[in-house]
Amino acid sequence: MSHPERKNEEDAEQNPNNVVPYRVGYGKPPVEHRFQKGQSGNPRGRKKGSSNKPKIDMGHGMRAAEEYLRHEAFRPVTLREDGQLIELPAIQAVFRAMGVAAMKGNRFAQKTMAELVTGLEQRDAEARFELFGSALEYKQRWTEEIERCEKQNLPAPEPLPHPDDIIVNPHAGDVRILGPQTKEQKAHYDKAAARRFAAQDEVNYFAEKYRRARSEKRREMYLEEWHWEQRMFDIINDAMPERYKMKLENRSYRAGASRAGDTMKEFAEDRKRAPESRRWGDYVGE
Structure with missing residues (x-):
C-alpha cells in the first residue's frame, strides 16, 4: 500500500493547475460510488411492513411488556375458514380456535371458554x-x-x-x-337551536309575504324561500332529542314542502356529496 504523503505528491504532480485533489477517506467515497443527484440511496424502498412496527414507549413508568402484548393480541393474522382466507385480530383467532375445539369435545377448551364467558357477563x-x-x-x-x-x-x-x-x-x-354531555356538544346544540329559531322567523316572514303577494312571480319566489327555511327547520328539529323538539308555525303542506320526521334521510344523502355541490349546505351554518 502506498504511503499517503507520497500519494498526495503524485496527485500534485498530475495536477498542473494546482487544484486541491479530492481525497478519498471517511465520509468521502470515490466519485463513481457517490449518490447521484435526484437518485434515491435506497432504490428498493422501505421493507414491507416496516411502517407497521409497534412504537413502544420505553420511558419511565411505561409497562412495555403490556404494550407489546396488546400489539400482538390485535395484530391481524390470516387463516383459512370454509375454504376462504379471512383476516382476524390474533386474539379473536385464538378464541375462534378455542370455540372450535370446545365444539369438538375438548373438555379443557369447554371449561376455559365457559369460565371466560361467565366472567365477562358478570x-x-x-x-x-x-x-x-x-x-x-x-x-x-x-x-x-x-x-x-x-x-x-x-x-x-x-x-x-x-x-x-x-x-x-x-x-x-x-x-x-339524550342531550349534550360536554361543553362542546352544548355549544353545538345552542348553535343549531339558534338556526332553528331563525328558520322559524323566516318561515313566518315568507309565509306572510306569500299570502299578501299579488304577482304570481313573487308568490313563486316567496314560496321557494318559505319551503327552503321550512326544510332547514325540519332538518334541525328532526335531529334533536324529543325534549328539544319544537312545532313549526305556518307549516306549508304544498307540493315540494318538507315533512316533519322525513328530512334526515334526505339530508344524510346530501352530506355525502362534495361540500361545494351540497344542496342543503351546513344546517347550522350561516
Whole structure:
C-alpha cells in the first residue's frame, strides 16, 4: 500500500493547475460510488411492513411488556375458514380456535371458554349496575337542586348532562343520555337551536309575504324561500332529542314542502356529496 504523503505528491504532480485533489477517506467515497443527484440511496424502498412496527414507549413508568402484548393480541393474522382466507385480530383467532375445539369435545377448551364467558357477563352486569346507580343518583340530586332554585327564584343551574336528558330504565337496568354531555356538544346544540329559531322567523316572514303577494312571480319566489327555511327547520328539529323538539308555525303542506320526521334521510344523502355541490349546505351554518 502506498504511503499517503507520497500519494498526495503524485496527485500534485498530475495536477498542473494546482487544484486541491479530492481525497478519498471517511465520509468521502470515490466519485463513481457517490449518490447521484435526484437518485434515491435506497432504490428498493422501505421493507414491507416496516411502517407497521409497534412504537413502544420505553420511558419511565411505561409497562412495555403490556404494550407489546396488546400489539400482538390485535395484530391481524390470516387463516383459512370454509375454504376462504379471512383476516382476524390474533386474539379473536385464538378464541375462534378455542370455540372450535370446545365444539369438538375438548373438555379443557369447554371449561376455559365457559369460565371466560361467565366472567365477562358478570363484569358486564356489575358495570351496568354501577352505571345505573350513579346515573340515578346524579339525576335525582340535580333534579332536586333545580327544583329548589326555582322555588326560591334563583337562577337554575345547567349541569351537563341535564337530569331531564338522562333516561333510566329500571326494568332493563340501562341508561340513555339524550342531550349534550360536554361543553362542546352544548355549544353545538345552542348553535343549531339558534338556526332553528331563525328558520322559524323566516318561515313566518315568507309565509306572510306569500299570502299578501299579488304577482304570481313573487308568490313563486316567496314560496321557494318559505319551503327552503321550512326544510332547514325540519332538518334541525328532526335531529334533536324529543325534549328539544319544537312545532313549526305556518307549516306549508304544498307540493315540494318538507315533512316533519322525513328530512334526515334526505339530508344524510346530501352530506355525502362534495361540500361545494351540497344542496342543503351546513344546517347550522350561516
